[in-house]
Amino acid sequence: xxxxxxxxxxxxxxxxxxxxxxxxxxxxxxxxxxxxxxxxxxxxxxxxxxxxxxxxxxxxxxxxxxxxxxxxxxxxxxxxxxxxxxxxxxxxxxxxxxxxxxxxxxxxxxxxxxxxxxxx
Amino acid sequence: xxxxxxxxxxxxxxxxxxxxxxxxxxxxxxxxxxxxxxxxxxxxxxxxxxxxxxxxxxxxxxxxxxxxxxxxxxxxxxxxxxxxxxxxxxxxxxxxxxxxxxxxxxxxx
Numbered sequence: 001x002x003x004x005x006x007x008x009x010x011x012x013x014x015x016x017x018x019x020x021x022x023x024x025x026x027x028x029x030x031x032x033x034x035x036x037x038x039x040x041x042x043x044x045x046x047x048x049x050x051x052x053x054x055x056x057x058x059x060x061x062x063x064x065x066x067x068x069x070x071x072x073x074x075x076x077x078x079x080x081x082x083x084x085x086x087x088x089x090x091x092x093x094x095x096x097x098x099x100x101x102x103x104x105x106x107x108x109x110x111x112x113x114x115x116x117x118x119x120x
Numbered sequence: 121x122x123x124x125x126x127x128x129x130x131x132x133x134x135x136x137x138x139x140x141x142x143x144x145x146x147x148x149x150x151x152x153x154x155x156x157x158x159x160x161x162x163x164x165x166x167x168x169x170x171x172x173x174x175x176x177x178x179x180x181x182x183x184x185x186x187x188x189x190x191x192x193x194x195x196x197x198x199x200x201x202x203x204x205x206x207x208x209x210x211x212x213x214x215x216x217x218x219x220x221x222x223x224x225x226x227x228x229x
Contacts, residue, residue, distance in 0.1 A: 033218070043208055045166065045218040059217035060121070073135035093164055097212070098148075104212050106170035108177075113164055 002032075002094050002111035009117045012083050017080040018114045020094030027075035028052040031103040034068065034079050035093040037113075048103045049077055057103075084118045091115050122146055122214050124221035126207075132229040140198040141224045143209035148189045152167075155211035156185055156194045159223075160205045168207075169194065204228050 020032060026094040034046040047058035051070035058068075067080045077094060092114050095107035123146040133139055143156075151172035157165040168175040169185035172192060182197040196203055209221040 042223045043159075043210075043220040044218075045220065048214060057216050095164075098167075098170065099165070103215065103218070104153055106167045106176070106210065106212070107157075107165070108167045108170075110164035111165070 002096065002109055004092075004094060004111040004114045007115040007117070009065075009119070010117055011120055012084060012086055014084050015080070016084055016116065017078050018116065020077045020079075020111050022075045022077075022096070025096075025109075026100075028072050029049050029098040029100040030096050031069070031101075033095045033097060033103065033107060034066075034077075035095055035107075036062075036090045037093065038090045046079075048097075051075075051077060058098075072117060084116075086118050086120075088116060089118050121217055122149060122211050122219050123164060124209050124219055126209055126224045128224060129222075130225045130227060132227050133199055134229045135199050135201055135209075137199050139199055139203070139226060140192075141194040141196075141226070143187075143192045143194075143221050145190045145192070145211060147214070149192075149211045149213045151188045151192075153190055153211060154185075154187070155210045157208045157210065157211070157220075158203075158205045159208065162214035165208065180225055199226075201228075 031048045036044045046062040049068040051072045069078045094111040096109040097105035098108040099105035154172040156169040159165040173185045
C-alpha cells in the first residue's frame with residue numbers, strides 16, 4: 001500500500017514537501033507517479049520517480065514547478081514546492097504503475113491523497 | 121501530447137441497465153497502454169481495466185473494455201448501485217506525459 005502525509009494549509013510563497021510511504025512491495029523496483037486533482041476536476045499525471053536511483057521524469061506542464069525526490073532507505077517518495085501559489089490548491093495522489101521497472105502500466109496502487117490548500 | 125476526450129460528460133441510467141462509455145484519442149494509442157479507472161467521491165481512483173480489455177484484480181466481470189487505435193469503450197453490462205461514480209480513461213503509450221480523459225460522470229436516473 002501507499003500511505004500519504006496529512007492535509008496541509010499553507011500561504012502563497014511558502015514551501016512544502018509531502019510524502020508517500022510504500023509497504024508490502026519492493027519499493028525500489030517500481031516507479032511512483034504523482035497525480036494532481038484540482039477541486040471538482042479531473043486527474044493530471046505530474047510525472048514519475050524511480051526510487052532505486054531517483055530518476056525523475058516530469059510532465060511538461062509541471063516541469064520546473066515541483067520537485068520529486070525519494071529516500072529508498074525508508075521506502076518514501078516526496079513531492080516538493082519551493083513557492084506555493086493559490087493555483088496549487090488540489091488533492092495530490094501518489095500511485096504505482098503495476099509493472100516493475102516501467103511507467104508504461106496502469107496505476108494499480110494509490111495513496112489516499114494529500115489535500116493541499118494554499119490561501120492567504 | 122495525446123489528448124483523450126470522453127463522452128458523454130454525464131450519463132444518467134438506472135440500476136440494471138447497460139452503460140457504454142467512450143474515449144477518443146487525438147492520435148493512435150497502442151491498446152496495450154490504455155486503462156480505465158473508477159473514482160467515487162472522497163476516494164482515490166481504482167484501476168478497472170488495463171491493456172484496453174484486461175480486468176484488474178478483483179474487478180467484477182460486468183466491467184469490460186474494448187477498442188484500439190483512437191477509439192476505446194468501457195461497458196458495464198448491468199449497473200449495480202455501487203457503480204455510479206466518475207470514470208476516467210488513461211493512456212500510457214506516448215509518455216511522458218501520461219494523460220487522462222476529462223471523465224464521465226455516471227449518475228442514477
